[in-house]
Amino acid sequence: MKAGKAESMAIWLGLLGLAPFALLALSVWSPPWRSLALPALLAYSALILSFLGGVRWGRALEAGSPAQFVLAVLPSLYALGVLQAPPVAGLILLAAGFVGQWWLDVPADRMRAPAWFRRLRGWLTAGVLACHLLALGPLLPV
Template identity: 45%
Template sequence: MPAFETSSPLPGDGRLPLALGLAGLLPFLAGAAAAWLAPVAWQAMAIPAFLAYSAVILSFLGGVQWGVAMSLEPAGSDGFRARLLLSMVPSLIAWPALLLHPLTGAWVLVAGFLLVRLHECGRGSRELLPDWFQSLRTLLTVVVVACHGLVIWRLGVA
C-alpha cells in the first residue's frame, strides 16, 4: 500500500486528518498495552473498555459512509441506496459484538474493521474518496487490527 500522502486537495491544513486519525489510535494502543502490562485488576477494566471503544469507532466508520452517500452519491441512485444500507452494517456488527464473550467479540470487531476496509477499497469508493483518505484508512486499519490481535492473544493466554 502507498505511504500516507496528502496529494489530493484538502481543506485547510492537510496534516489535520493524519493528526486526528493518529489521536484516534491512542485508546486502541493504550487498551492493548494495558491488557498486557497493567495490574490484573486494571486489565479486567482495560479489555472491556478497549472493546467498547472499538465498537464506537466501527460504528463511526458506518457514519462516514452515510456522509459519503449524502454528499457524494447522486440522490436516489443505486449507489446512494446501497451505500446508505451498507452504512448501517458496522453498527449492526459492533453492538452485538459487545454482548458476546470478549474473545469472540474481539474477533467479530476485527471482521467488521476488515469488511469496512474492503468496502472502502472497492471501485465505487475508490472513485469517490480521495487518495489521502485511502492511505490514511489503510494505516489506521492495520494498527487497529494489530491492537485487536494483541488483545485476542491476551484473552487466549488468560
C-alpha cells in the same frame, strides 16, 4: 479549509484515535487493569466501527445512493451485536468488522474518496488490527 490542511488534520486526528486502542490493548496485559481495559477496548472498538459507518453515510449524502445508506448503518448494527459476544470472540469479530469495512470502502473505492483518505484508512485499519491482536495475547490459552 484548504485540501492540504484538511488532509493533515484528518491524518493527525486519525493517528490520535489509535492511541486509545494502543493504551487499552497494552492495559489488557496487566491483570489488575484487564477487567477495566478489556470492556473499554471492546466499547471503543465498536464505537469507532460505528463511526466508520457514519463516514459512509456522509459520502452517501454526496452520491445520493440508497445502497450506500444501507451499507452505512451496517457497522453500527454489527458492532452492537458483537458487544453481546464473549470478550475473545468480540475482539476477533470486531477486527473482522474493521477489515470488512475497509474492504467495502477502500479497494474498490466505492466511496470515491481522495487517495490520501484511502491510504489513511489502510494505515488506521492496520493499527486497529495490530491492537486487537495485541489484546488477544494474554487472553488466549497457551
